[in-house]
Amino acid sequence: DQQVKQNSPSLSVQEGRISILNCDYTNSMFDYFLWYKKYPAEGPTFLISISSIKDKNEDGRFTVFLNKSAKHLSLHIVPSQPGDSAVYFCAASAITTSGTYKYIFGTGTRLKVLA
Amino acid sequence: DTAVSQTPKYLVTQMGNDKSIKCEQNLGHDTMYWYKQDSKKFLKIMFSYNNKELIINETVPNRFSPKSPDKAHLNLHINSLELGDSAVYFCASSRGRDRGLYGYTFGSGTRLTVV
Numbered sequence: 001d002q003q004v005k006q007n008s009p010s011l012s013v014q015e016g017r018i019s020i021l022n023c024d025y026t027n028s029m030f031d032y033f034l035w036y037k038k039y040p041a042e043g044p045t046f047l048i049s050i051s052s053i054k055d056k057n058e059d060g061r062f063t064v065f066l067n068k069s070a071k072h073l074s075l076h077i078v079p080s081q082p083g084d085s086a087v088y089f090c091a092a093s094a095i096t097t098s099g100t101y102k103y104i105f106g107t108g109t110r111l112k113v114l115a
Numbered sequence: 116d117t118a119v120s121q122t123p124k125y126l127v128t129q130m131g132n133d134k135s136i137k138c139e140q141n142l143g144h145d146t147m148y149w150y151k152q153d154s155k156k157f158l159k160i161m162f163s164y165n166n167k168e169l170i171i172n173e174t175v176p177n178r179f180s181p182k183s184p185d186k187a188h189l190n191l192h193i194n195s196l197e198l199g200d201s202a203v204y205f206c207a208s209s210r211g212r213d214r215g216l217y218g219y220t221f222g223s224g225t226r227l228t229v230v
Contacts, residue, residue: 032215042117043205044158046218089158093215100170100212103219105158 003027004105010103014114019077021109023090026071030092034103035064035075039085047088048075080113086113121206121222129195129230134224135192138206146170147189148219150199150209151180158205165212172223202225205229 005024013019023033031052036044050057050064050073057064062077077084090106120142128134140147148171149161161169164183178194193200202228207219 025162034215034218038219041141041223043221043223044219046220049215049218058228091200091215093213096171098170099163100163101161101214102160102171103215104160107156 002107003094004104004106006088006090006109008109010110010112012090012112012114013080015035015082016079019075019080019084019111019113021075021088021111022089023073023075023093023106024071025036027072027092028068030094030104031101032093033064033066033073034091034093035062036077036089036091036105037084038089038108044089052102076100077111080111082113084115085113119120119206119208119220121204123225124223124229125226127228127230130196130198132196133192134196135190135195136204136206136227137188138208138219138222139188140206140208140220141187142208142210144155144210144219144220145186146209146212147183147186148209149189149191150207150221152203152205154222156203162189162191165187168214193227197228198229201229203209209218 033045034049038044066073087108091103146165148163162181166185182191203224206222207218
């Protein structure tokens with residue numbers, strides 16, 4: 001049962017343009033949503049998160065939008081740079097039966113920014 | 116200085132062997148995790164420890180046994196390795212039982228190949 005879905009396995013964008021990465025989820029009880037970036041042979045790196053009580057969070061070139069009614073979030077990167085080329089994972093934070101939290105990850109979208 | 120370090124980076128072993136993966140973090144975090152990324156690129160949590168206490172134990176075969184000698188270390192021991200155990204294993208740490216506000220810091224992964 002895949003609770004967090006990234007339906008686009010890959011995306012190509014021209015340098016300087018906007019990159020929009022999408023993520024859908026099924027569980028309305030998710031508390032926080034996060035985006036991670038991963039380069040080959042490295043671990044995922046935390047980028048930005050958003051609480052379920054907000055609809056937008058911005059950090060420099062990165063903005064995450066949350067649409068709770070649609071159970072959808074997106075990551076906007078403006079302007080896109082070649083160094084942004086990586087795999088981007090969406091994750092949702094869910095409370096466990098022991099009262100702690102765990103992240104549930106999507107399968108990632110490979111972004112390629114063309115120079 | 117590497118924040119979360121895993122050893123070894125690559126591990127090739129035969130079916131039936133027992134192997135360990137070590138993880139250490141120097142961030143002063145008190146919660147550590149093991150995640151498994153399978154061939155379909157799903158990143159799934161396996162275990163989590165908070166101050167040496169096991170707080171998350173997902174449905175994982177009991178051939179997998181985590182051990183946390185102190186809050187800076189979380190090792191993963193796997194008995195009787197099977198072909199299906201081949202995957203990339205990521206260690207991560209966080210400040211407290213993170214809901215999603217700060218994100219995890221991941222290690223660079225251990226690629227385990229069982230032949």
